[in-house]
Amino acid sequence: MDNLDTPLAGLNRPAQDLATLDLGIGGMTCAACVLRVEKALKKVPGVQDAVVNLAMETARITYQPLAADGAAQFRRAVRSAGYEPRAADALMHEEASPWAGFAPVALGVALSLPLLVPMLLGWLSLGRGGHAWMLPAWMQFLLATPVQFILGARFYRGAWHALKSRSGNMDLLVALGTSAGWGLSVWLWLSASSDLHAGAHTAEQPHLYFEASAVVITLVLLGKWLEARAKRQTTAAIRALHALRPELAHWLGSDQAPQDETDIPIAELLVGDRVAVRPGERIPADGLLLEGETQVDESMLTGEPLPLGKAPGAMLTGGSVNGEGRVILRVTATGSETVLARIIRLVEDAQAAKAPIQRLVDQVSAVFVPVVLVLALLTLAGWLWAGADMETALMHAVAVLVIACPCALGLATPTALIAGAGVAARRGILIKDAQALELAHRVDIVAFDKTGTLTVGQPRLTALVASAGQDEAALMQAAASLQSGSEHPLARAVLQAARERGLTWPEPHAVQAVPGRGSQGDVQGVTWRVGSLRWMGDLGADLGALEAQATHLQAQGATVSVLAENVPGTGGVHATVQVRALLAFGDEPKPGAAAALQALRERGLGLVMISGDNPGAAQAMARRLGLRPEAGEVLANVLPGDKAAQVRALRAGQHVVAMVGDGVNDAPALAAADVGIAMGNGTDVAMHAAGITLMRGDPALVGAALDISRRTVRKIRQNLFWAFIYNVAGIPMAALGVLSPVVAGAAMALSSVSVMGNALLLRRWKGR
Template sequence: MSNNHKKHNSSHAEHQHDHQHREEEHQHDQNHKSTHEHHHHHDGAHHDHSSHDDHQGHDHHGHGHHDHGDMVSDFKKRFYISLATTIPILILSPMIQNFIGVDWRFPFDQYILFALATFVFFYGGWPFITGGVSELKDKNPGMMTLIGLAILVAYGYSSLTVFGWEGKDFFWELATLIDIMLLGHWIEMRSVMGASNALEELVKLMPNEAHKLDENDNVTDVPTSELKHDDKVLIKPGEKIPVDGTIFEGNSAIDESMLTGESVPIEKEKGDEVIGGSVNKEGSIKVTVEKTGEDSYLSQVITLVREAQESKSKTQDLTNRAAKWLFYIALASGFITLFIWLLLGYQFDAALERMVTVMVITCPHALGLAAPLVIAVSTSISAKQGLLIRNRANFEGARNLNAVVFDKTGTLTKGEFGVTNIVPQEGYEENDILTWAASLEQNSEHPIAAGIVNSAKDKDLQLKKIEEFESITGKGIEGKIEGRKVNVVSPGYVADNTMDYDQDQFEHLSEEGKTVVFLLLDDELAGMIALADMVRETAKEAVASLKEEGIHTIMLTGDNQKVADWVAKQIGIDEVYAEVLPDDKANQVKKIKQKGWEVAMTGDGVNDAPALATADLGIAIGAGTDVAMESADVVLVKSNPKDVVSLMNLSGKTYRKMVQNLWCAAGYNIVAIPLAAGVLAPIGLILSPAVGAVLMSLSTIIVAINAKLLKA
């Protein structure tokens, strides 16, 4: 690997790779859209085996992984069916009839009520019960446990009253609670993107088939999984390399930018190693298989991502933390109420009714909507700003960030070449040099050519017509324009032909990690052109804004130190870690976290995936690979580093709104629990369930209005 870094500037051919960067950027945007659509399409696909999914999904749910796109439709269906069943439950409830002053009682009506409520309890309440069980298994009670407790107590007690126990039933409370909680979960899931497929996306990078060679060099196509150590494979131009191996015949430029972050395609020849998943650009090569399956580079990245995701999924978001407290409060206040009423000499059934009322009231309906409505508003605001939030718990934490780590290639830079310097020989103008070079390069396909041609177009220079054109491997290109012989060649060619040029200037440009090519007119040196991976203008502004907020900016890159330092100087970044291998990126992020800092990582390639999954907040650039997007918590659709700043601001505002809403929801509890427990019973004041219902509706409405007031 390190040799390749050193070969960075060695020859023009080193960069010959179809200038796909532009198309790739576009392609990724397309991919990105399709990934997004895929999630929505996915939603419908799952809803038949819902009970099974429920369990699966909710296992995660307790962990704050609200990412199950395929469960959205399931919650939606459960909500509508439960809502339809709730209407007859409300009509049949004696408590509701008393409240509106009618008597619609008829024989056996309570059994019909019991049957309908049983259906809502099992059908609508099932996700909460299974979710509660898995939260308790993890010894981490949250929202699911709280809802599960309330509906279990309400259902159990109400069923007893149907079959002869003295007391009033809570079936209406049970049904409305389940409806609102289902609605809240549906809104929340719909607003947060679909399931995380990071690992599937990584696996997709590997081609399914390889061209295997036998002893006589005959090719047979075999599945990649069947390749063994020391097998021989052929890789044609434009194909992905199926396995890690060593070239034994042929040479080519290999684009490893997706995997290693090295911005320039690397010229490889016999004896060099290639990585599975990278793209062979120009020549056919034959490779001996070295590592397959678990040992391959990509498999190791997959393992790193999986480990990082598992360690991170333990974080709970704000509502779950609030629900955890309410769960303990519900249990404690319920039992305290029961004992005090019994101590005061009341009948067990009266004491039990108080206890049940307290436990059911502790799970406020408003809590079910407090967060989801804020999330829905915040997600739509963020989507308009080009931010896709995939992991809520980590997005909530973005307001506390101390450091933002940026990957260089593709994140701070565009991942495409542009002209940075033109050094003309005496008698030539800068624009002459660029016009001649661009006119010759317009037929070529590599990134350097694209960079020179685009720079000429940006300056509105008229390109000349080419009469002849040929590419000289390893040396550069040659053509005939307006009857003159024109060459654009590598430093190697100039050195071989002992031409005079400004050595100091050349050294200085190379030190900055720039690629330098020379223009010859009729075999005379006319000037040199330096190119580099272009820095995104928005990156400078982003770094400046982050510094104003007192946040450290750090750059991590697989590229060489000189290139990294040059980019960092242009952008104004403080700390630089260069030549970092992908598995080290995650370790570097861990080291920064060990300072006690909250760290965000911004990246775009496969090599960034483990670090994105390790950081407190992983931010992927939308123009990057699907893998990076799938391992991130937030995706910046516009690929604009400045959005990192907007993201932190929005996180702070969203969090404040959620805290306000949770106080509104819990505020109702703070008043209702003591009243329901009968604190004012001595003066004849007990919170009747009907009044409780009115208070509950009010707190729910306040929460909904407050959520709508969130502004970007």
């Protein structure tokens, strides 16, 4: 296992042959719009995939750079489909005022209320007949027409583009429904006027439906405004991360060319620059602390509530808050390569992704609008067949069109995913893909790597037991020399012990790592090996008198390695491996690891610890962590290459398995699990293989991640239920004449708002 110097340092992604582009899209209103944009983008040559997110108003396009011209082609395809291409982060930079974009809604309310109030008063019959409260027809026409054709112009544009592409969407339903109401009202008004001019004396003007078309458009606009306001709240986590970037840095030049302190934009910082950070300021970029000591608040990045002490040599993360000391750092990463930029990218990736459950919603949406149009025609024909007049039949058909808008259906899943990924990021949990978030709630077995995941991962050399006649100091020098080029935790423990004894060591030669076993190389002309007991057994080495010592150390929970010398043979005898010393290493459980495992057990989850240690050492540590080796909760002597096979074996019994690890050798197991969870203090390879990354190495976050998944999936199901129930219950009621177009419009707007509001409740999650 390899550890980097600082948590989060491995949040990068390897280059891929395919390119990815994010594009903002304006004008989408429902799930049908999503499908039309995806279809248009996938027709562009070279595009491998296009995923559109209605809640984020973005498209993520995966394409072959040599086959596609890129952004210009994609923008043209979006515009040709009838939508507005824009910057991918446009939603992030929208006006933050709670009342932004409310002006059209306010104008609609002002024009619609004079039409609606007389109708309500007529229903209440406050001292007069119903029609007596109605405004003159010409006044109704003047109030309703601007709402229909100016405020409602967006619906006509969307409907026209949908018709051109031979598809349907919410705009088409609203435009058809309200136009029918407005047109019927004009026809009744003009017919009554013609009758009056022809000499027919009517006691009262006919009932007109201008108020229905105007109020429906106003309600839909209100619903879209509330949706936009809720979208700004769901993306608050991303905006908060963007806000962590300071605008200026106190530049001091480089080590080779120091300068007087000068304020420059952080976009001009280069790797190697020296930067001063004053007390209370945000650190402008990732860097190595050169001078000064301080406390750093990394809570917005890792969720860790307490400031961490930093001394020279420590790594600092851009975006975190400096404490009481002025410090100087050397920049190690800038721009898109910083930890903060990668965190933002991971959260955006999760929020832009499409969960598997959304595929079913897309299939339903593809046929939803055509089915609604057929139902509206059947409603019209049915009422006419039953003997109703055209006026009544048309109003019931309009109600069907209005209530069936699939806005809530398209928002149900992405809004919950955005809110879930956002609240997870604030608690130090990065969710890389929507599939992991959706699947994690079904996990029933959690497998943990031991070293660095459940333990501190910084073992120390507790004993060096030399064989008879050997010089302990010379053996320590040989071991330190052989391990001097390795980043393995056990190697660092050997080097630290040698330094504490005041020893120096010569340069090794021909050093070779043997994965899962140890390393070998030449030190001053002698070939040495240091590695596991099993490796020494495979080499035919005899522990002799040290075997009892090895058994005793293992029983105490130590990890035992062997230092052996390769002794050349003489007279045709092959070289032999002679054991010279035992190296015993001890590690400590992470604080809170035992409590975290117990909390998972109380939730009914199965627990397994996978370790490359011998059974004695692995079982001793497991008992300290509260695990039960006798119940099969410990898998010991597992080579790195075999971890994935162990995970697959756990999955074989119809179990859903989460694997938690942090090292390079954990990556195959993380990929083999249903849900891979990487510790943020581990390596970039592990994080790339995992669907979820814990930004600090706290095992308690595993339970939190599973809980967020459970709550997010619950919200998705609730949202889909409400989205479907509005239509399942509302369409028949509208067809049967129970709902008027105005009530149908209010119900349709309420369905979208309720879905958004329900998803936003996830932001109240505080964890356990």
